[in-house]
Amino acid sequence: MKKHFVSMALFLISFSTLSAVSIRGNSTHILDKEITFGLNDLAAVNLEDSIFTEGIELIFTLPEELLQYRDSFAVTIYSGINTDVTPDKTVYTGRKSFFGVLPAVKKMFIDIPVKGKLDISSSFGTYVLKDTIPRDAFPILIKIEPVMKGIPSSLLSKVFHLRVSKILSGNGALSLNVDTGKDKQKEYSVFIDNKPVEDPENIPLLSAGFHQLMIRSDFFKEVTTRFAVKAGETTNLGIVLTPFNPTVQFDFPEGAKAYLDGNKLETLSGTVSSITPGEHLISVFIGDYKVSKKFTVNKDKLYKISLFLDIFIKEN
Template structure:
């Protein structure tokens, strides 16, 4: 028993010594097989690979990693491995070459993290991919203490034996590893302002009453939940919107900036004659621009006629709805 502990400590010391040297230099190694998994930026993304000892796992990350803080790897450790504490190590590599694939067994890379599998049947390893992250270690998880920079959008994980005298059943064990993305508790607002003008005039944008520096085509990360958006401009009407931001999702918001010129919307039954300042109207059911100041609206159906006046003010929309009577409302 003492000899086994001595061998384990010696193997572990040698492994960490090698790791310390290779933290700045690439090492070459051979694996017996490479498994492949792909992670996407959704909470439902999950994949499992069953690794043998001295096999590796190549985890492909999405091209867009806006919401991706890290990776969570859950190891289901067989009893034959757990009972031989410190007999198998897990290493995480960066700058792996060549590009991993199932038919390739010889690689070179920088070992960024190494640890022997603990003497328990389940272990969760969390790998941070960004310096700013919310990942925290606890009694049930282990956090890699350095940020792993993906190479070619890939993380490479390797299992290897590090103790001599380990029984065959341990060396032949299969370790299932389930990989999930760790997503930030934020979403993204894709913001777009449009107008009928060729060039959009300057606008001031407020999110939850806080001025935000955005242009007409911007993306901004926001906490999940409901947010109030206000757009203020001297050239357009003020616009207010409410958006809901979901975790790790992009919400698109397009706002049409309307001119400050007053507009009129007319609705009337078919066969109704409508005259605006004695000119027959042909536009119904949608807004059209009118000039500021006093206007006369005449609506006639058969022998029935109604006259109304509108004092059009800058930045206002007027609705003329003819039923049995003519109603004018101001927004």
């Protein structure tokens, strides 16, 4: 971001009034990419909203004839306009957010913060507003008018050129898309640079550069990856979560009947079935005999369950 260094003091009054004032102009010009307007006209500037926009810079090209009339003209910025801004209107009500005398330069810059303070300093030919003009206070109206008497009538027909440039944040954004497959209700936690993310669908802006993403869950395998963020851009990152898939293999003799959590197993030998982590119950019937046992399944493990038969002989 460019920085300006103070070379001389300017006569400047910059303020924001809470009370509404009447705004009058000869005509209203609505800025597209750039506009030309005259003395006592109103130039309307809207804000193209973006999460990366820290502010806007108004860039004025001033008539050379004004250079010899120092401190004779001033620019005023109004915000919080009470009604829709249209070319056919010439009277509005709003708040006076800035007033400054035109410097004796061919180009003048006015930097307006829309959130927080701008990391820019005022200098000769450049004004930086200390107070923000919030997004909901746009559009703004700009008026240039004489503030001294004795100005030649030939100057009153001179025109000013205005264009607007965005002042962008040095940060970037991450748009994260996590695919959990059919398990839409199962929870997971997201960490960026080892810090928890409260809302993965609305991740705060990140500094430009490389970052580390980690996703943890009781239901899915942990994911760790690195991603890059560019200033003023959104990085799209898609992650597919893989469920934990513990399996169990059964080996029971023919003629037996086996039940897992009350559900009958169709085959008894060499069967590999997916099973959820947690506690389960296996029951095996052989004739009138029944054997049951509880067991705990951990994440992503293989379990082999078999029935061990033996004959016990006791001698008295």
